[in-house]
Amino acid sequence: MSKQIFGAQMSLRCCGTTSAATAGGSRWQLYVAMSGLVSEWPTFTWPPTAEIPTLEERARALADLGFTLAEGVEWEWTEHAGPDYHPHPARVLMLCSAKVRPLEGGGA
Template identity: 70%
Template sequence: MSKQIFGAQMSLRCCGTTAPELTAGPCWQLYVAMTGLVSEWPTYTWPASTEIPTVRQRRDALTELGYGLAEDAEWEWEECTGPDYHPHPVRVLLLGTVKVRPLEAGAA
């Protein structure tokens, strides 16, 4: 089993997203933070919806990206305020984080 541990984060993109694909409205996006360019981080985007993806949907997304939860890892949630440069009033955002590890070759 891989000893590398990374942090995965997930948040609601309130105005949609342009990368890796354009979405027509708010959507949840999960990415694995690693070294290098942010544009090259493994990213999963759910279809436009404000409904929080279920634990199973999050696990399936991580598996598709080639990652699984690290041993004893649990999702942690934090409320923070969104950036003031958006064209709408500042909102409270929900940010989910969890420790992940690469899956063994061929496990994804």
């Protein structure tokens, strides 16, 4: 089993995404923070929706990226105010994060 542990984070992106994605509304995005440029991090973006991706949808997205939750880990939610630089009023943001590890034989 791989001993590498990375941090995955999921958030509802209202003003674009960290990867090239078309406009068309708010969308949930999951990425795995690694070394190197943010633009090179493994990223999964759901179609526009405000519905929170289910645990199963998150697991499939992680697997598509070559990762799975680390042993005994659950997703954790945190809340904070949106950044001041957005072109709309600041609002509360929900972030979901978890420790992940590469899948055995995965491409990550």
